[in-house]
Amino acid sequence: MGSRLGQNGEVDVGPFLDGLRRIVGDSHVLIGDVTAGYVVDWTGRFRGATPAVVRPGSTAEVAAVVVACADAGMAIVPQGGNTGLVGGSVPLDREVVLSLRRLVAVDPVDPGINQVTAQAGVTIAAVQGEAARAGWAYGVDWAARDTATVGGSIATNAGGMRVLRHGDTRRQLLGVEAVLGDGSVIAHLGGLEKDNTGYDLAGLLCGSEGTLGIVTAARLRLVPRHDERVVALLAFDDAVAAMVATVSLRRRLASVDAIELFLHGGLELVRTQFGLARPFPTAHACYLLVEAADTDDPTDALAAAVEALDDVADVAVAVGSDRREELWRYREGHTEALNRIGPPHKLDVTLPVPGLAVFLTEVSDVVATAAPRAQTWLFGHAGDGNVHVNVTGIDPGDDRVGRAVDSAVLELVAARGGSISAEHGIGTAKRPWLHLNRSAAELHAMAAIKAALDPERILNPRCLLP
Secondary structure, eight states: OOOOBOGGGOBOOHHHHHHHHHHHOGGGEEOGGGGGGGSBOTTSSOBOOOSOEEOOSSHHHHHHHHHHHHHHTOOEEEESSOOOSSSTTSOTTSOEEEEOTTOOOBOOOOSSSSEEEEETTOBHHHHHHHHHHTTEEOSOBOTTTTTOBHHHHHHHTOOBTTHHHHOOHHHHEEEEEEEETTSOEEEOOOOOSOOOSSOOHHHHHTTSTTSSEEEEEEEEEOEEOOOEEEEEEEEESSHHHHHHHHHHHHHHOTTEEEEEEEEHHHHHHHHHHHTOOOSSSSOOSEEEEEEEEESSOOHHHHHHHHHTOSSOOEEEEEOSHHHHHHHHHHHHTHHHHHHHHOOOEEEEEEOOGGGHHHHHHHHHHHHHHHOTTOEEEEEEEGGGTEEEEEEESOOTTOHHHHHHHHHHHHHHHHHTTOBSOSSSOOTTTTGGGGGGTSOHHHHHHHHHHHHHHOTTOOBSTTSSOO
16 A cells, blocks of 8 residues: 655655545544544543544545545544444554544434434434334444444444344344445445345445445334333342343343343442442342333333342332433443543453353453453443453553453453454454454455455554454
């Protein structure tokens, strides 16, 4: 990949930036100090630099920017809400940041079918709102819903708290519009439930982390709206009992929407950071937050499923929306609470549910060995085996210790039959360990696809692939 050099061998970006301004307008090419919010990730752990942040307002402008970058030999990092945790949307090698935040159009929900088309910069909360106004719901949800975007969720195949019932983003994706690495545009937004006309390009782009194409719009499947909800917070004196309960709840409770996991240390952190009351008179080792949702009141069904469980130490139930939000706060407050004492070192992994309880103990031990002064915080989505491993007390500038923690945790995950990335992708942070989950043949196939769709290797070249 070539570049235009000025005097003293430095890159002369002046003509290149002038070309970008002609495409998107002067006010949408940002340089200098105003780019600060685009070059650091949400945790503050990954920080880079960029010659420019470009903010196209249409798919045609995205395509023209890609062509201009390819001609100039300039690499691109696509960026949505920048809520990722693995450095995948940060310009760590002075790439151009292509921000999709101006692509915010949402079509009205199709009245005949449960689908909606949204541009890449639309937030998850906005999709949820549009769906709700039409009497539907969007099946993907997580705490960053007000900032995270459709394009980013597709790039990482995000899941969140409702995967247990509705599946991850790929399950909601019926079509995409995207710009490939040569500037060509593919668009397949018809939304047919059955369409066996060749390769599933939407499925291929989903989870590719912006390395194969830049998604500019998507056709999304909606799910039935369940307004009757009940939440229970279950306390257990050990994680094994909590995992047994998780399996039982999945089997017995058809209306289960989420089963979230956190431990006593995390509960206390959230409680003290936000001034919350204790949910129970006494402390317990492990907690499950269970939400059931249906068109009819699911309280009795949840009560029966909980009654059938063994070893539940205590239960708190919430039916009203205010009280439900109070219980959810104990779980959703973890990320913000950790950032207040962080920045945390984050690892997002998946384990087989039967082995999750043992992993919760093992992972704390391996982190303590790699970083004796660190503290480990564990929470996540028990229903699908997704654990967020957060480590505080590591100096963000101490790459040696950070890599030691990464290696210890990810090797343990792989040894226990898990995935080193559950929701946030591989990014740049996990590239050295991708081989733990992918064979040499798989990596070769991925590289071949990359070469075909991004021949100049300008799309997020430091992300995902080794």
